[in-house]
Amino acid sequence: MSRRLPPLNGLRAFEAAARYLSFTKAAEELHVTPAAVSQQIKTLEAYVGTPLFRRLTRALRLTEAGQAALPALQEGLDKLAEADRILRGHHDDRVLTVSVAPSFGAKWLVPRLEGFRRAYPDYDVRIDATDRRADFYEDNVDVALRYGRGHYPGLAVECLLAEAAIPVCSPVLLDGDHPLRAPRDLRHHTLLHVQWQTESDAAPSWRMWLRAAGVEDVLDADRGPRFSLESMAVQSAIDGHGVALVSGALVADDLAAGRLVRPFPKADDEATAFRYYVVYPAAYLQRPKVAAFRDWVMKEAAGPGGPTPADV
Missing domain, CATH: 3.40.190.10 (Periplasmic binding protein-like II)
Known part of the structure; x- marks a missing residue:
């Protein structure tokens, strides 16, 4: 089925001018002159047979026809832009x-x-x-x-992957003067924190885990170094610098290789909504x-x- 389409340049000029209610600002966006925007819109108005703007002394207002057509036009231009991006995205399928x-x-x-x-x-x-x-x-x-x-x-x-936050540490922390045997033993060790990207009460934290383990009063859950990348907290734990609360999926390979251990496998892990x-x-x-x-x-x-x- 053939389509009867208005001039594309006129549509772009009309949409930009309608958003800004200004020929000048529309011209800046489209990298043309205000006179060119005005002429393109006049050509479009002649094509559709009705005014799209009311040109006042110091203002520009949409006519009823312009207001009615604008949402559909914006949707159509969005679809065209999406099609363009999809086509460009296929430039190398390898x-x-x-x-x-x-x-x-x-x-x-x-x-x-x-x-x-x-x-x-x-x-x-x-x-x-x-x-x-x-x-x-x-x-x-x-x-x-x-x-x-x-x-x-x-x-x-x-x-x-379904997820939970689990405490992990180097195997060396299972021995020594204060071996990790139960969550209460964390009071003798450094807590390694991750500054989780998401801001939510459901995001995992040491405070949440200690509360779930019933030892929230044993130590200060806010003490210890903080890392913006979870992998840094993991590396610090591998190096024996403390106990990190991190995603189980992230450390699966380190646990399998023995670089890390779960000191409290029987403790209830703090499941999250993430x-x-x-x-x-x-x-x-x-x-x-x-x-x-x-x-x-x-x-x-x-x-x-x-x-x-x-x-x-």
């Missing part, structure tokens, strides 16, 4: 861009990526290590791994590289190398 939080990327994803490369040698993975929310279109991100509540409007969201998620625009699953990575990473999380909720 490159798979994964956005992941730095600590989770370094400690969980990167050690497993060789398995993806062996399974899918035609794809080259690019890791975008960041804690900020991914802009799939502007940054050409294909898929993201995120830690949170799973609320990402407009995107497909799948739970990758999980690790695979996040992507639903339409992207039609891309073979995104479908391949999604299937692979879900199997990694569910397999022997990936902890289950019971493990963490």
Whole structure:
């Protein structure tokens, strides 16, 4: 079916001028002159056969027709921009861009990526290590791994790993003058804190864990060094500098290798409302590289190398 479409330049000029109610500001955004914006809108008005603006002495106002058409036009331009980003995103189907939080990327994803490369040698993975929310279109991100509540409007969201915060330390702290045998023994050791990116009462903290373990009055839960990256707290724990409260998924490999231990395996771990998620625009699953990575990473999380909720 053929479409009868107004001149695109006129639509862009009208939408920008309607947002600002100013030809001058619209011209600045579009990198043209105010006279050019005015002429493009006049051409559009002639095409549709009705005025879109009331041009006052010191002001610009939308007519009833302009007000009625603006929301649909903005939606249409958004769709055009999205189509443009999708088309540009297909410029190299061999490159798979994964956005992941730095600590989770370094400690969980990167050690497993060789398995993806062996399974899918035609794809080259690019890791975008960041804690900020991914802009799939502007940054050409294909898929993201995120830690949170799973609320990402407009995107497909799948739970990758159920999560809990667990205390971990070097095996050397199980011996010595003050061996770690029970949560009460933490009063003799340094607590290593992670400044969790998310601001919520449900985010894991030593105060929450100690309360759940029934020893909140034994020591000051706020004392000890703080790290902006969880992987730094993990490394400090590996080095024997204290006990870190970190995500079980993040330290699964260190626990398996014996670099870290769980000093209180029978203590109740402080479960949180947060999980690790695979996040992507639903339409992207039609891309073979995104479908391949999604299937692979879900199997990694569910397999022997990936902890289950019971493990963490």
